[in-house]
Amino acid sequence: MTNLQISPPAPVQTALDTLCNAGYEAYIVGGCVRDALRGTAPHDWDCTTNAKPDEICACFRDFHVIETGLQHGTVTVVIGHMPIEITTYRIDGVYADHRRPDTVTFTDSLTDDLARRDFTVNAMAYHPDRGLIDPYHGADDLHTKIIRCVGSPRDRFDEDGLRILRAMRFASVLDFTIEEGTANAVHAQKTLLHHISAERIDTELTKLLCGIGAEHVLTDFADVLFTVLPELEPMHGFDQCNPHHDYDVYAHTLKTVAACPPEPVLRWAALLHDSGKPHTFTTDEHGGHFYGHAVVSKEIAGRALKAMKCDRRRYDRVLLLVDQHDLVMNGTEKQLKRIVRKLGDEAAEQLLLLHKADVTAQAACHRAQRIEESDRLLAMLEKLREEDACMSLKQLAVTGGDLMSLGIPQGKAVGEMLNALLEAVIDGALPNERAALLDYVKSCL
Ligand code: ATP
Ligand code: MG
Numbered sequence: 001m002t003n004l005q006i007s008p009p010a011p012v013q014t015a016l017d018t019l020c021n022a023g024y025e026a027y028i029v030g031g032c033v034r035d036a037l038r039g040t041a042p043h044d045w046d047c048t049t050n051a052k053p054d055e056i057c058a059c060f061r062d063f064h065v066i067e068t069g070l071q072h073g074t075v076t077v078v079i080g081h082m083p084i085e086i087t088t089y090r091i092d093g094v095y096a097d098h099r100r101p102d103t104v105t106f107t108d109s110l111t112d113d114l115a116r117r118d119f120t121v122n123a124m125a126y127h128p129d130r131g132l133i134d135p136y137h138g139a140d141d142l143h144t145k146i147i148r149c150v151g152s153p154r155d156r157f158d159e160d161g162l163r164i165l166r167a168m169r170f171a172s173v174l175d176f177t178i179e180e181g182t183a184n185a186v187h188a189q190k191t192l193l194h195h196i197s198a199e200r201i202d203t204e205l206t207k208l209l210c211g212i213g214a215e216h217v218l219t220d221f222a223d224v225l226f227t228v229l230p231e232l233e234p235m236h237g238f239d240q241c242n243p244h245h246d247y248d249v250y251a252h253t254l255k256t257v258a259a260c261p262p263e264p265v266l267r268w269a270a271l272l273h274d275s276g277k278p279h280t281f282t283t284d285e286h287g288g289h290f291y292g293h294a295v296v297s298k299e300i301a302g303r304a305l306k307a308m309k310c311d312r313r314r315y316d317r318v319l320l321l322v323d324q325h326d327l328v329m330n331g332t333e334k335q336l337k338r339i340v341r342k343l344g345d346e347a348a349e350q351l352l353l354l355h356k357a358d359v360t361a362q363a364a365c366h367r368a369q370r371i372e373e374s375d376r377l378l379a380m381l382e383k384l385r386e387e388d389a390c391m392s393l394k395q396l397a398v399t400g401g402d403l404m405s406l407g408i409p410q411g412k413a414v415g416e417m418l419n420a421l422l423e424a425v426i427d428g429a430l431p432n433e434r435a436a437l438l439d440y441v442k443s444c445l
Helices: 011-019 031-038 053-059 109-117 138-143 154-159 161-173 182-187 190-195 198-209 214-220 222-229 230-235 249-259 264-272 292-307 312-324 333-343 345-358 364-386 400-405 410-428 434-444
Strands: 026-029 045-051 064-069 074-079 082-088 091-092 103-108 123-129 132-134 282-285 287-289
Touching: 011 026, 011 045, 011 053, 011 074, 011 082, 026 031, 026 103, 031 123, 031 138, 053 064, 053 074, 053 082, 074 182, 074 400, 082 434, 091 109, 103 287, 103 410, 109 345, 154 161, 154 182, 161 182, 161 190, 161 198, 161 222, 182 190, 182 222, 182 364, 190 222, 214 222, 214 292, 222 230, 230 249, 230 292, 249 345, 264 292, 264 312, 264 345, 287 410, 312 345, 333 345, 333 364, 333 410, 345 364, 364 400, 400 410
Parallel strands: 045 082
Antiparallel strands: 026 045, 026 123, 064 074, 074 082, 091 103, 123 132, 282 287
């Protein structure tokens, strides 16, 4: 273990001191302890205490208190602009619906509270004066990079099916291995995920996809992915019979995911980009082909993301990238400008990044050259941005108002002329200069 001394930020220390000075026990717990012990900065700090919710509220009456989930014993206290979740030690009752406990009981035992947590690495508590409280040996598992359920994996997954996906998520994000007993239960009980809401699955799956170990986790637990996204199963083991590809469609997909920057839109687009391939497969003397697969991938991506109830922004952008992913790039500035014009600057960059990841996951014989071409396009985009090259209507040196003052009637005609000017500028037929553009417009009248 690298560092057993954790220094919580001042507001968190204030929260601990406030509770301890009032005679209660208080610890930081869960993800923040895990991350601090790994030497990564925790993104939020949760506390646990034997104070009951009303006692927590009384302790923090001078602070802004949000009653997040009083019946589950959770209160959020804002100290120095930092929201800190404080939860009363609790034991979860029966989980009749495989999702949430029917009841929770407050307890005075920290060990009991830690027992209800999902994995040993998430079941550690710490107080600067009392040190690490680790009854389930999470520090050892952290050291050997293992995700292991607290207690019987079968029972724990039976209580809450989401933990199946959480095990995979933590294995991916932390780049850990799932311990054998836990892994067996993940496979055996995967259908419990049918009890879990789409939104919670989407949250965990998105984190999983953005993790450093996404490829190995989704290789080992492909069956779980197909339980939540059955439309992806046909990719599994689908031989591409094509010299451009060393891998089957699913293996290629996972390599593309791993080669994308760890960002939700890109990783989802990578996961879904070739989902239409098994449905469009044809062969001839040159091998396998997948004509029109991007369109089918887009339909499948739409269904998959709808099933996940993903937000509209991600939905639209992922579908756009999937639809465009096999656009043939000819390496010219003109084409790149057109892509930016059509998709917008951010989506164009994402398309280039997806394209690069896609070629990175293709056959070794062409890989180096194609990656080089992709890098050249990314550098070209950067250069065009630095030059503030005109690639959108708002960058054009004239406005709709200018055209109307030349006598073009308000409405459709103005838009058409602006688009024609932009086309001409992108083609290099006209400079993006006000006088030259206005002269051109006059010559058309
Ligand atoms: P991160 O916030 O970095 O994603 P985390 O470990 O803080 O990771 P959260 O989902 O924020 O994860 O949960 C906080 C803690 O609550 C976990 O560390 C774990 O102890 C406990 N926990 C969360 N969800 C569950 C669950 N479904 N079953 C059991 N314990 C859980
Ligand atoms: Mg957290």
